[in-house]
Amino acid sequence: MYKKMIVLRFPPEITDQPLICSLSREHDLCFNILKATILPGQEGIMVLEISGNRKNVNAGLRYLREHGVKVKSVAQEVRRKDEVCFQCGACTAMCPTDALYMDRDTYEVKFDPELCKGCEFCIAVCPVRAMELRFSHEKVLA
Ligand code: SF4
Ligand code: SF4
Incomplete structure (x- = not known):
């Protein structure tokens, strides 16, 4: 099981889209939301731990980027x-x-x-x- 912690920034124009649900459904990923601040019309920020097969995780992150989400990995030790x-x-x-x-x-x-x-x-x-x-x-x- 591959795990990655990421910070997602959602520009205001996409905060109403169900991207995280699609991420889980379409790429067979599990996630644990550690922090989320998403208000319609404002930039949203979400910190989540994502896990699954490495290929699916990478495909999922690509999917988010293609939909305008800014994805940043969190420092791991x-x-x-x-x-x-x-x-x-x-x-x-x-x-x-x-x-x-x-x-x-x-x-x-x-x-x-x-x-x-x-x-x-x-x-x-x-x-x-x-x-x-x-x-x-x-x-x-x-
Ligand atoms: S030395 Fe210890 S940490 Fe390194 S491979 Fe062996 S068991 Fe794992
Ligand atoms: S201990 Fe060495 S092999 Fe292990 S993650 Fe750090 S740099 Fe890589």
């Missing part, structure tokens, strides 16, 4: 669930920034969030899903 990681090291070969690396003294796989660029390669490769995407709700909802 990658975290490691230390209690789940069993130190197999598979992620260190995939990480392009050395945010995941093997400590040469202790042979421990370490994670430095400061170096992470959010490419998500480690999420795909980790056999126990120790790496996860988190969304910065505070940044969006402030």
Whole structure:
């Protein structure tokens, strides 16, 4: 299941269109609305978490853009669930920034969030899903 958090801005002339309903129906997507301010005749803003098959998510975002909605991705951060990681090291070969690396003294796989660029390669490769995407709700909802 692919997830993405997005901010949508609806120009005043389209705030009365049922685009989000169509998005869900036509592209087989689930969504969770975290914040919405949409008044007829004014610009609307909606923050939502959208999930589904990656291809459908991308098609859905294209659909919104084609209908005049401004779509912006929200910053995401990658975290490691230390209690789940069993130190197999598979992620260190995939990480392009050395945010995941093997400590040469202790042979421990370490994670430095400061170096992470959010490419998500480690999420795909980790056999126990120790790496996860988190969304910065505070940044969006402030
Ligand atoms: S998301 Fe990419 S950059 Fe960040 S730790 Fe994983 S592989 Fe490395
Ligand atoms: S692939 Fe997953 S389990 Fe293996 S070291 Fe990396 S985070 Fe830990």
